[in-house]
Amino acid sequence: MRADVMESVEKYVDEVWEDVVSDIASLVAYPSVADASAAEPGAPFGRPVRDALDCSLGIAERLGYEVTDDDGYVGIADIPGECEEHIATIAHVDVVPAGPGWGTDPFSMERREGWLLGRGVIDDKGPAVLSLYAGAFFLREGITPRYTFRALLGCDEEVGMTDVKHYLAGHEQPLFLFTPDTEFPVCNAEKGCFGGTFKSAKIENGIIRSWSGAEATNAIPSQSECIIAVPLSELPAPQANADRITLEDTGEGCTRIFALGIGGHASLPEGTINAIALVVGYLHEVMDAQPDLFDPSERSYFDLLSVVHDGTAGEGLGIAAESDAFGALTCNAGTIEVADGHILQTIDVRYPDSTTSDEMTMICGAHASRFGAEFIAGRAKEPFSVSADSPAVRALLNTYREVTGKPAEPFSMGGGTYARNFKSAVSFGPEDNGLELPAWAGSMHGPNEAANEQLLRDALKMYIIALVRLNELEF
Known part of the structure; x- marks a missing residue:
């Protein structure tokens, strides 16, 4: 990546970071556990999930995206490119139930010693906010991307992914998609x-x-x-x-x-x-x-x-x-x-x-x-995978190597993400299972769910650079 682009990315992340944290806190405040039995018109997974979706779309609109939604199943935030074909990200605003054992209010984000605590900070509300700010880099820099960028915001990932099935029934597949819903560097294969x-x-x-x-x-x-x-x-x-x-x-x-x-x-x-x-x-x-x-x-x-x-x-x-x-x-x-x-x-x-x-x-x-x-x-x-030799996968791996200075090879995992629903998609961070948690912090789906701020900052850099690189590829 050119030095001037990297410098612009670093400056952008520094400028927006407090807004990023504030927006994550706003989104965490919604107890958005998907519940199809509580469906309302325009809210197929219940009012709390709809409210979280509206919050995330409000963030996107404030950042300059063109926003719509797929009947409340999936939020759509677009940055028009030179062509209508699009590359995309998808994150989800629904969460698993808080469950017992919390030392803090799970739906009131707490910032402590370089960590964020709250249900969804790492799975997947924090990453959802990162994806929106990643695309907004183009808007801040006045860049029209080669391909339209679409940030998708799902509402039913934790329960059944019927949201994305509804979306794909009426929308074209992206040229390539990554979901910020696993660990780094790149997951190109998911177990059944x-x-x-x-x-x-x-x-x-x-x-x-x-x-x-x-x-x-x-x-x-x-x-x-x-x-x-x-x-x-x-x-x-x-x-x-x-x-x-x-x-x-x-x-x-x-x-x-x-x-x-x-x-x-x-x-x-x-x-x-x-x-x-x-x-x-x-x-x-x-x-x-x-x-x-x-x-x-x-x-x-x-x-x-x-x-x-x-x-x-x-x-x-x-x-x-x-x-x-x-x-x-x-x-x-x-x-x-x-x-x-x-x-x-x-x-x-x-x-x-x-x-x-x-x-x-x-x-x-x-x-x-x-x-x-x-x-x-x-x-x-069924299990699914994308070739490790794909130019898009290599672009993400190179981004991770460049930002972290660490070696990177694709891996498989047991978690099921949205990626398996698309023709060409992988999972790309932002977690790091090698990161040692403080005694008062927990992992995703457990009590005291925590996200490391520096890890999220690095992830935002990687997502921006990855989108720049993907726009240089022929699909």
């Missing part, structure tokens, strides 16, 4: 996504009254609470993980079992502890000591849960798989509930190209049947 629910047989005389885990299937639960109809005085003290399990008398002959794990994103299980698995382990201790407390259907289902929670790579279920291009499969059992006499445990699987959703459905169904339960298959998305 597979999910389903293990449903117990009808439990007529069970002791489980309620059970909770994560708020979303793609989150590893940091806490789990199970209420059982057994007096505290009749229960043994926890043996394994005693420091993570507490028992409390709730009255009326019931006991609350509370487990404290270490949460995180379903695709990144390393270093986490699934709180539901802790409860399952304790209930097996109770079962070993007093098997007659449990309904036979409960005992059988708990045995199934032990299989489901055996490892984070699907080892217990027998669905473990890996490949050179995509790495190893991950399996997260994130949400659990009691409903209409059944216990329902979900799984969220990110899988390589060496297995298939049909094969996993067959295996999970066989396990469920063996324990008198049922497996209900849910979503299934």
Whole structure:
């Protein structure tokens, strides 16, 4: 990159940075958890998401974009180029539920010691604001880009990506797109996504009254609470993980079992502890000591849960798989509930190209049947990739190398992003999983979600330079 362009980028980032932080704070303030059951005209995912979309479009309009929206599914912010064909970014303004364990208000951004704290600061409201300011560099410098630049703002990424499906049904594909919704340098391959629910047989005389885990299937639960109809005085003290399990008398002959794990994103299980698995382990201790407390259907289902929670790579279920291009499969059992006499445990699987959703459905169904339960298959998305030799991918890698001075090769990941919905798209930052978090900070999808300001500043530089470079390519 020419020295004068780099100098202009550096100056621009310095000038706008406080506005960037202020706009991130404004967007974080909306508890924009997508909920299609709360749909309104023009707000297919509920009013809080619509409000967040309007906030982000207001930022774009203030920066000089031409703004529209796709019936409330996707926000569209354009900077017209020399031709109508466009390159694009896409970020999302919806978030996962805040969940428990926060030390701050998740929807009131806090700035602390070079970090931003709040739900969405790194996934994906902070990056959404960066994408808008990246394109606005052209406007600030009076540059008409070769290709129209389009910043897309999604509203349903965390739940099902029906937003982008609606958008693509009525709009042309971009020449190339990147989404700022993963870590650096460039993710050019995403594992397949597979999910389903293990449903117990009808439990007529069970002791489980309620059970909770994560708020979303793609989150590893940091806490789990199970209420059982057994007096505290009749229960043994926890043996394994005693420091993570507490028992409390709730009255009326019931006991609350509370487990404290270490949460995180379903695709990144390393270093986490699934709180539901802790409860399952304790209930097996109770079962070993007093098997007659449990309904036979409960005992059988708990045995199934032990299989489901055996490892984070699907080892217990027998669905473990890996490949050179995509790495190893991950399996997260994130949400659990009691409903209409059944216990329902979900799984969220990110899988390589060496297995298939049909094969996993067959295996999970066989396990469920063996324990008198049922497996209900849910979503299934095949693995996808873009060639590492693509000129656009090389442009992003070169940008990362130039700004950071670090080596860069493309990688695959288990997280599912918008990129898989487009013909030519990758994920490009802004996270850095090698960055050490302060004790009071957390990762995306967990409590105390945090983003490092310097990392975001560097990401903004990279996004601007990447857009400049992409405008130099022939597509």
